[in-house]
Amino acid sequence: MDIEIRPEAKGDYTEVGTVNDLAFGQPGEGAMVEALRYNPRFIRGLSLVACVDGLVVGHILFFPVDIETPGERVESLSLAPLAVLPEYQNMGIGGKLIEAGVEAARCMGFASVIVMGHPGYYSRFGFKPASQWCIRPPMEAPEEAFMALELARGSLKGKAGTVVYPREYDAAL
Numbered sequence: 690m691d692i693e694i695r696p697e698a699k700g701d702y703t704e705v706g707t708v709n710d711l712a713f714g715q716p717g718e719g720a721m722v723e724a725l726r727y728n729p730r731f732i733r734g735l736s737l738v739a740c741v742d743g744l745v746v747g748h749i750l751f752f753p754v755d756i757e758t759p760g761e762r763v764e765s766l767s768l769a770p771l772a773v774l775p776e777y778q779n780m781g782i783g784g785k786l787i788e789a790g791v792e793a794a795r796c797m798g799f800a801s802v803i804v805m806g807h808p809g810y811y812s813r814f815g816f817k818p819a820s821q822w823c824i825r826p827p828m829e830a831p832e833e834a835f836m837a838l839e840l841a842r843g844s845l846k847g848k849a850g851t852v853v854y855p856r857e858y859d860a861a862l
């Protein structure tokens with residue numbers, strides 16, 4: 690099976706919404722992605738799709754967020770959402786989207802990525818509990834589920850603080 694990973698194009702928006710709604714089993718996810726596209730911090734090259742035979746079967750979004758530290762706001766990226774159509778799961782598509790997105794973010798000069806999710810899954814890609822750097826979520830969350838990845842060695846050292854998400858994420862958090 691040939692899997693193509695590429696930045697999303699305008700013509701993908703409807704399919705991306707469907708992939709998110711079906712993967713999460715609720716209609717709000719697609720609408721959240723659509724709302725985030727109107728946020729000025731949205732970066733087109735960090736919203737990627739996975740295609741099989743020309744069909745969008747997976748999507749990942751990396752969205753700029755800030756780590757609010759006592760002295761400064763440190764820019765990071767939130768990995769969310771990540772979605773693969775149920776019938777295409779467990780084929781490595783989610784992993785390919787993560788790897789391609791992390792590489793794109795690194796090339797753009799971002800220093801780190803934050804994710805809230807399944808520790809057993811994201812640890813495969815190098816994510817570690819954010820508590821290791823004293824980086825906290827803005828809401829109650831299991832410690833092991835809130836994770837971070839340095840895109841450059843030591844980039845999170847001394848960046849202890851609380852992550853501030855755009856309000857569009859509120860429905861999902």
Ligand SMILES: CC(C)(COP(=O)(O)OP(=O)(O)OC[C@H]1O[C@@H](n2cnc3c(N)ncnc32)[C@H](O)[C@@H]1OP(=O)(O)O)[C@@H](O)C(=O)NCCC(=O)NCCS
Pocket residue numbers: 712713771772773774777778779780781782783784785805806807808809810
């Ligand atoms: C999570 C998700 C994106 C993974 O995509 P995928 O393409 O199926 O994942 P991959 O094929 O890259 O990896 C599959 C592996 O991850 C594991 N995995 C999948 N979901 C997992 C989870 N919730 N917790 C732990 N491991 C998980 C699978 O068991 C499989 O393990 P194996 O390689 O040992 O067989 C997909 O299952 C999905 O869209 N789920 C619904 C939406 C969701 O939960 N998104 C993530 C929010 S944090």
